[in-house]
Amino acid sequence: MARSTLSSRFRRLDIDQYDENRFVEEPEEAAAAEPDAGPEVEALLRQGDALRAFHTAIRSSPANMKSQAMKEQAQGTMLKVLTSFKSSEIEQAVNSLDRNGVDLLMKYIYKGFEKPTENSSAILLQWHEKALAVGGLGSIVRVLTARKTV
């Protein structure tokens, strides 16, 4: 009896997969491959038009992106845009977004927090402050509860 109670081999089995009523995610329709806006955004940044680059990056990030590589590419582009802003211009950029844009911006900000580079956290914190003023705590809650991550 002692031997069977000590055996923990059963713990390696995921019994939830055998439950006939288990929750399976609805199959999402795969979005058509979005044209990568990376080069366009970089061109705008080089010209010094940070605001337009920002809007392009926000617009071209479809929520249904499936491949991890494409997501990382979009994140990298977005981070480049966010770090190229001057502190005084951030507020104006945030005010030019609509509600969905603010939610999307908040998602990118938190994604940027996850992988901090040299100066990124400082500028991201400034973006966070301005985005919070517009979006409120609700936008942060929507980052936490979002099922389709950025």
Added chain:
Amino acid sequence: MAYHSFLLEPISCHAWNKDRTQIALCPNNHEVHIYRKDGAKWSKVHELKEHNGQVTGIDWAPESNRLVTCGTDRNAYVWTLKGNAWKPTLVILRINRAARCVKWSPRENKFAVGSGSRLISICYFEQENDWWVCKHIKKPIRSTVLSLDWHPNNVLLAAGSCDFKCRIFSAYIKEVEERPSPTPWGSKMPFGELMFESSSSCGWVHSICFSASGTRVAWVSHDSTLCLADASKRMAVTSLCTETLPLLAVTFITENSLVAAGHDCCPMLFTYEESQGVLTFGGKLDVPKQSSQRGLTARERFQNLDKKASSDTANATLDTLHKNSISQISVLAGGKANCSQFCTTGMDGGMSIWDVKSLESALKDLKIK
């Protein structure tokens, strides 16, 4: 606004009797306590001890004066007042997880229980066997049912659940009622028929409410959104992303206005514009007391700077009436069509009664349509 602190623990759920002189609430344990209003005080008159697990839902039928309670012990009891004591009758729900919410139907001949077993139990009284019997609505619910509300026609039932969807089912029981007439939600209503299902939002649906006429249904979910489906606009769903923490309870106070409350500890007004099909935020309904502004001494300012890196003490205390999240809202007077008073209970153990007229006069920009 009348605020009464019943307990130091959260009030799990509450229900009022017909003339609003008595309130039944669960003090976060296995019991139900009934308090009666004695002038300005509340005195406990009954203690209902039958459940073996926390009581998660209470509903008081106004006409037949019966209580139904459900709990985490997977049972529901129907209580009838015999003399001066409440006598329980067990209802076998045939669920294998906790019951989460319970609601009497408008005609009080049946009640619905939402549970963690991913199903809704519709219970009705069978005269021949002198026993409460239940039928299950299972498909296509994929997770715990958190909230329920009945349509005024006694047949349609709205359910909000943890699989991020709001659904409207038909709970037509042929043994206790006649065939319902067609509604804007559909005409064929056999038992268990899915009349409406919302598309996935991203949060658990905490609370759901039909409007007084039944043509609209509104729900709040955990991703800080409030959504409304209008049957007269071919069940179009409009949603509002709020700037607040998630809301936990919602109710209609007129056909076009909703009051919702949640983790921000104060009720808020929302308005539905029918012509444009748009929901807007109407304002917070809590009138904070004007606390005397103490000037900060230089020492206190330095201490704040040291501890919190800011000398701003604006968010130090909660100046709302409730000091913790509000978990339930109930309409006291006027019905959902023209509510004049509503009541909120929360996790601070307090119960507060709000008067709509005095809110309208106190908060200048408030417009209740």
